[in-house]
Amino acid sequence: MMQWFKRNGWYAAILVSALILPLYVENRYFMQVLNMSCLFAIGALALNLILGCTGQASLAHGGFFAIGAYGVAVMTTSLQWSFWVALPLAALLAAVVGLLVGALALRTRGAYFAIVTLCLGEIIHLVAGNWLAVTGGHNGIMGIPPPDVIPVPFLGAIGFSTLSAQYYLVLSMLLLTLLTMHRLVKSLKGLAFMSIRSNEVLAESLGINSFRTKMTAFAIADFFVALAGGLYASLIGSITPSVASLKIxxxxxxxxxxGGVATLAGPVIGAFTIPVLAEWIQFLQDYQMMIYGFLLIIVTIYFPMGLMGGIARIRQKLEKN
Known part of the structure; x- marks a missing residue:
């Protein structure tokens, strides 16, 4: 038991803190920032799967986020479907699109793959802004309903109209994503992902189908970032083509x-740190991108594995001393 607490004590403490956080946060705006950070963490974990595990720099991540957002928006407004039906269907749609695009894009490597996915993301952005009949054009889609009430035995109906209820919803989705990514990375398939990242030619010589493996990682990443996009649309209540922008x-x-490439905690830390930092430096809004660029340069030079890599280095030095 003591060994378990030594290995997992910090994770248990963080989980308990996350569960009781709404009881102590009274500021609605800060609660909204936390909700968005949970959503961004899901998308960042998805990107980490394709970037950190297989070494493929996808620049269409915002586009697949938008597919999830628009999928849920259209299904719940125009088609009047339940959110709980629309969300997985929108995520599956993004995964299918990822498979179709990946069949072509993943035949390229390195910078060429990044360029192809960059073009794809821009195409999705243009479609979102010009397909008036479906996306509403640049006006977007308004009046997206929140997640439907869930009847739970012995607890009654659980609604998601309050920020606290929405927080627990996105937190549960984040925990589900973390668990899925952990099981995947620690599996034989995860080892195949990382072998391709390390040396694709050597991995193929050992019998690993690199194309099929990269396709799998790409589709899974697209599924989870679309899941985040669908949650975003439902919780915000309206979307515009900006959800497909390159900025996302x-x-x-x-x-x-x-946060740290190829780690599970890194993308989550980055997704919570940067939005909170952005709120603190709102008075420097004109210089935010300059500050982010400076931070990225510092981290790249001194902590090439991100904040998690820096923490690991500090821990190693303390253990030696």
Missing amino acids: TFDFLLFVLL
């Missing part, structure tokens, strides 16, 4: 790179 993609990249 670079925000996810920033979360992963600053």
